Amino acid sequence: MEKRLKFEELTIINEVAKIFSKGLELKKALEEVLKVLYSFWNIRHSYIALYNREFRALRIVGAFGLTEEEIEKGIFKRGEGIVGKVYKDGVPVVLSDIKVKDYLNKTGLRERLEGKETLIAVPIRLGGEIIGVLAVFKVFERESVEKSVELLMILGSMVGMLYKLDERISQERQEWEEEKRLLTKALGERYNVEGIVGKSLAVKNLLELIERVAQTDVNVLITGESGTGKSLVAKAVHFMSRRKDKPFVTINCSAIPESLLEAELFGYEKGAFTGAFSSKKGKFELADGGTIFLDEIGDMPLGLQPKLLRAIQDKEMERLGGEKTIKVDVRIISATNRNLHEMVLKGSFREDLYYRLGVVPVHIPPLRERKEDIPLLVDHFLEVFGKRYNKRIRLEPKVMEILINYPWYGNVRELENFIERLVILKERTVRESDLPPYILAPPREEGHKNMPQVIENTEREEIIKALEKTGYVKSRAARLLGYTLRQLDYRLKKYHIPMRKI
Ligand SMILES: Nc1ncnc2c1ncn2[C@@H]1O[C@H](COP(=O)(O)OP(=O)(O)O)[C@@H](O)[C@H]1O
Ligand SMILES: [Mg+2]
The missing domain is CATH 3.40.50.300 (P-loop containing nucleotide triphosphate hydrolases)
Incomplete structure (x- = not known):
């Protein structure tokens, strides 16, 4: 991407990139890509046709604004019609009038169009090979056609990557499943292979x-x-x-x-x-x-x-x-x-x-947006630290409820440190009255709205770390952080940080 892309185009690319992280199967992922083109670019009809070795032709794998029947009919031989030609030659084609006879109307979609649409078809590449065609029908107002082709080419190569990812996966899935089964068995059912706990x-x-x-x-x-x-x-x-x-x-x-x-x-x-x-x-x-x-x-x-x-x-x-x-x-x-x-x-x-x-x-969303993970994480850390310190404690149900509702601005790390301190400091059953005040009265959400969350989180975390390092001696913690005592006091209040260990 040599030239700087405009905001709108960057947004489209960014939205498409997000689709990768959803882990969808190929057809769904392709449909999502086309949906982005609709939402951000008002393209009401589009499809992606990929070469199918069995059929020896291109078939529509994902579509937007096409009926089932139109999708079924969309079969293109190499070199045949616009789509077949783009596939064969590997160069994009722009057809500003779809009533000409070059346009074969295989899908039958033309009957439903206004007639003002321009067809743009670009090749989908994977490495040196062309694997399919992305076709869109767009009514152009002021936008430049040339720019649009450029953007579609970029999306074409992104689709190529999606395809590659999918192909690899299906190939290796089986092998992988077997390996995972063995590993999971070895590690016990409760935790995931990766040590990543959660069910959200x-x-x-x-x-x-x-x-x-x-x-x-x-x-x-x-x-x-x-x-x-x-x-x-x-x-x-x-x-x-x-x-x-x-x-x-x-x-x-x-x-x-x-x-x-x-x-x-x-x-x-x-x-x-x-x-x-x-x-x-x-x-x-x-x-x-x-x-x-x-x-x-x-x-x-x-x-x-x-x-x-x-x-x-x-x-x-x-x-x-x-x-x-x-x-x-x-x-x-x-x-x-x-x-x-x-x-x-x-x-x-x-x-x-x-x-x-x-x-x-x-x-990875913050912990407060996936509260269902909190009980699992709490149990996980109770077990980990229980083993480490050779000491088992339990939590009253009410305590678990409070932990679930606490916003954990320092996320899993903060929760982990908290449970470790509980295990060290408490005996047998932890009750509500054993909990520190800041957990019982968490900072209200509104107080956090105006400031970038990330800065606040890291700042809060850093202060707690410094306090812990200095045994909760304020003057030493302030020095460590490079704050004056007054600045530190202000922040302790702002973040509701208690001045004693649990
Ligand atoms: N889903 C999870 N399951 C178990 N432990 C977790 C989970 N997420 C985070 N942790 C633990 O929380 C702590 C912070 O995680 P870390 O990966 O260092 O966060 P980050 O790099 O985002 O700051 C680590 O000790 C990590 O093992
Ligand atoms: Mg990290």
């Missing part, structure tokens, strides 16, 4: 998606608030993939200053800068054959992004101060709690990098 639709979809992508090499971008399980999911993808016996290398892009980050990622040669007394491999090289996990990718400095893009796209790089081009084979998983899409629109994150990283975007 969000978690179920997540597990399904992990299964799907683990067997491929596509890049995965995981988004979600801090503490929702992004790192856990990244690990799950790696350890369920073919690369599981190869390295899983993590780098946190926000923790390292820009100057060091480049050296960390790509390595350096002796003498590349003052202090480089010997040469060193970068994380990419260390991850060769395995997976690299770029945590907090939203903090990747713009200046480093072109080099990263090249490493991902061409799978090659040079060490700092080095001449030799190094080839690497790594799968890239990245994660962020920031809104990368928005950063792209603002120009603080490269668009091309964004699409490379997020071939499959995975979103």
Whole structure:
């Protein structure tokens, strides 16, 4: 994508990219793609025809605004009609008048159209091969036809990726099912293979998606608030993939200053800068054959992004101060709690990098939006910490109810820490009166509306961490955080952070 795309087009692409993460079967996914074209671009009739080896012809696999009968009739031989021609030649065709005889009207759709529609048909490519055709009927007002063709070509290649994902999956599903069955048996029924606990639709979809992508090499971008399980999911993808016996290398892009980050990622040669007394491999090289996990990718400095893009796209790089081009084979998983899409629109994150990283975007909703997971997680952590501290405690039903209703702005991480403290500090049965006041009277939602949630969550979490580190001595915690005592006091109030351990 060389030219900058307009907002509307970017939105369409983004909406289509989201479909990848839903883990739908192919037909459903294709229909969703076409629905996006309807919702955002007012395309009332469209279809995707894929080549079918058995039929030796293209058949409509997904459609929008076509009747069952029209879909059934949509069979196109190679080279036949507009669709067949696009398939054969691999170049898009624009037909501004569908009453001409080039248009064969195989589906019979023409009878229902206004007659003002332009037909645009673009090839769907997968690598070097053409696998099908995307056809849309659009009434053009002021939009440029040329721009539209360009956008449809991009969507065509995205559909190609969807197809590839689906093909891989059906091929390997069986093998995978067997492996999963064995693993699940070994680990017991209660927990999922990946150690990811939950029964909400969000978690179920997540597990399904992990299964799907683990067997491929596509890049995965995981988004979600801090503490929702992004790192856990990244690990799950790696350890369920073919690369599981190869390295899983993590780098946190926000923790390292820009100057060091480049050296960390790509390595350096002796003498590349003052202090480089010997040469060193970068994380990419260390991850060769395995997976690299770029945590907090939203903090990747713009200046480093072109080099990263090249490493991902061409799978090659040079060490700092080095001449030799190094080839690497790594799968890239990245994660962020920031809104990368928005950063792209603002120009603080490269668009091309964004699409490379997020071939499959995975979103983990905050815990407060999937409360059904809370009881399972509580039980899970009670068991984990019960074992660790050799101490079993139980919760009164009322206590569980309170935990379910608490908003957990620090998500699973906050819940996990909370249960750990309970196990350490409490005996036998925990009652409502044992709970700290901030859990009993959680911050009201309204107070949080005006401020970006993410900032608040991380800030709250950081303060709790600092307090814990300093044994709840306020002056030391303030120093650690770089706040004055007054600033810290203000925040303690704002976030309803209690000044004592449970
Ligand atoms: N669904 C889940 N099941 C079990 N543990 C979870 C789940 N989600 C998160 N956790 C745990 O919560 C903690 C925070 O998760 P993490 O992956 O570090 O979050 P993030 O990277 O999004 O900040 C970790 O200890 C992780 O193991
Ligand atoms: Mg993390």
